[in-house]
Amino acid sequence: MRISSNQMPAESCPNCNSPLQRIPNPTHPNRPAKVIIFGAGASAGSTKVNAPPIGENLFGELANFDPVGWGSIPDSQKTVFQGDFESGMMRLAQFDNNKLPPLQKSMAAFFFQYAPDTQNLYRKFCERLKNTEQSIGLASLNYERLLELAIADTGQDLEICLPHGCCNIFCDGATTDTLGAEFPGTGVTTTGLIYSINDRSQFNYKLAHDSFPPVMSYFEPYKRVTSGVNFIDEQKQKWSALCEAAKEIYVIGIKPRPGDSHIWGTLGSTHSKLIYCSGSNGALQFKEWSQSLNRTSEDLILDGRFEEEFEKICDLIGI
Numbered sequence: 001m002r003i004s005s006n007q008m009p010a011e012s013c014p015n016c017n018s019p020l021q022r023i024p025n026p027t028h029p030n031r032p033a034k035v036i037i038f039g040a041g042a043s044a045g046s047t048k049v050n051a052p053p054i055g056e057n058l059f060g061e062l063a064n065f066d067p068v069g070w071g072s073i074p075d076s077q078k079t080v081f082q083g084d085f086e087s088g089m090m091r092l093a094q095f096d097n098n099k100l101p102p103l104q105k106s107m108a109a110f111f112f113q114y115a116p117d118t119q120n121l122y123r124k125f126c127e128r129l130k131n132t133e134q135s136i137g138l139a140s141l142n143y144e145r146l147l148e149l150a151i152a153d154t155g156q157d158l159e160i161c162l163p164h165g166c167c168n169i170f171c172d173g174a175t176t177d178t179l180g181a182e183f184p185g186t187g188v189t190t191t192g193l194i195y196s197i198n199d200r201s202q203f204n205y206k207l208a209h210d211s212f213p214p215v216m217s218y219f220e221p222y223k224r225v226t227s228g229v230n231f232i233d234e235q236k237q238k239w240s241a242l243c244e245a246a247k248e249i250y251v252i253g254i255k256p257r258p259g260d261s262h263i264w265g266t267l268g269s270t271h272s273k274l275i276y277c278s279g280s281n282g283a284l285q286f287k288e289w290s291q292s293l294n295r296t297s298e299d300l301i302l303d304g305r306f307e308e309e310f311e312k313i314c315d316l317i318g319i
Contacts, residue, residue, distance in 0.1 A: 031245035041253025089220035104213035171228030
């Protein structure tokens with residue numbers, strides 16, 4: 001998805017006819033030599049004020065945000081969510097699959113509220129990107145818009161690869177009245193025109209008047225999606241192309257999940273040098289993952305978190 005500080009809206013909301021920002025299909029693929037992919041750990045460490053939660057704290061935050069939805073999940077299932085969010089989603093899909101779409105909408109509203117302040121590390125990172133002539137590829141697995149907004153706030157025109165989608169992306173493939181539609185989250189998919197909404201009132205209107213959630217993969221092992229499967233498939237293909245062409249890939253704030261083969265399968269098979277940063281526990285998990293695949297010793301593992309290794313990461317990238 002391309003982010004521009006002066007991008008003009010090109011589409012209208014199918015519900016309220018308000019102007020929206022269409023997300024075009026890429027015409028000429030960019031093949032940068034350096035690629036950086038950010039995960040939840042990077043966003044959590046990007047700021048000391050109002051940071052989005054990482055997986056182990058996510059359920060509690062969602063339950064506080066939406067007591068009627070996430071907070072009303074039965075206690076037996078809450079325990080599973082608190083232990084491992086992805087396992088909780090799998091259990092919910094097994095026993096009450098129809099709850100997934102409305103809960104996904106609630107999760108999107110939760111993540112939409114986050115925005116970077118001037119001291120946010122994404123903001124500082126994007127400021128440094130302005131002063132380089134390097135072609136650097138950006139990717140994010142996060143549902144919030146911190147990187148997107150940081151790009152726009154620093155007046156740049158950059159593209160982000162989003163293999164898991166984002167909270168403010170919607171698909172015009174199908175729309176329904178919220179009051180009259182109920183369907184299983186992992187049994188229905190849509191394709192169609194993809195657009196983003198960054199205006200809060202338009203975003204809230206869209207959520208309130210459409211049963212289909214934004215284009216976001218469910219936070220479960222298979223990363224299935226209801227809306228905009230065409231966009232998710234394109235982004236996964238783009239991620240593979242970025243990794244294939246890159247000489248260096250920086251993996252920041254992401255714990256190894258071999259089950260996410262579209263991410264870790266691609267990283268495991270690449271000949272690129274991997275620079276990994278996700279804290280000391282993440283470093284141990286990455287070493288185990290790397291050794292299981294007989295990865296090259298050229299890979300570099302940083303023991304600190306994103307906020308601790310920020311300057312070193314920027315030095316390595318050359319920004």
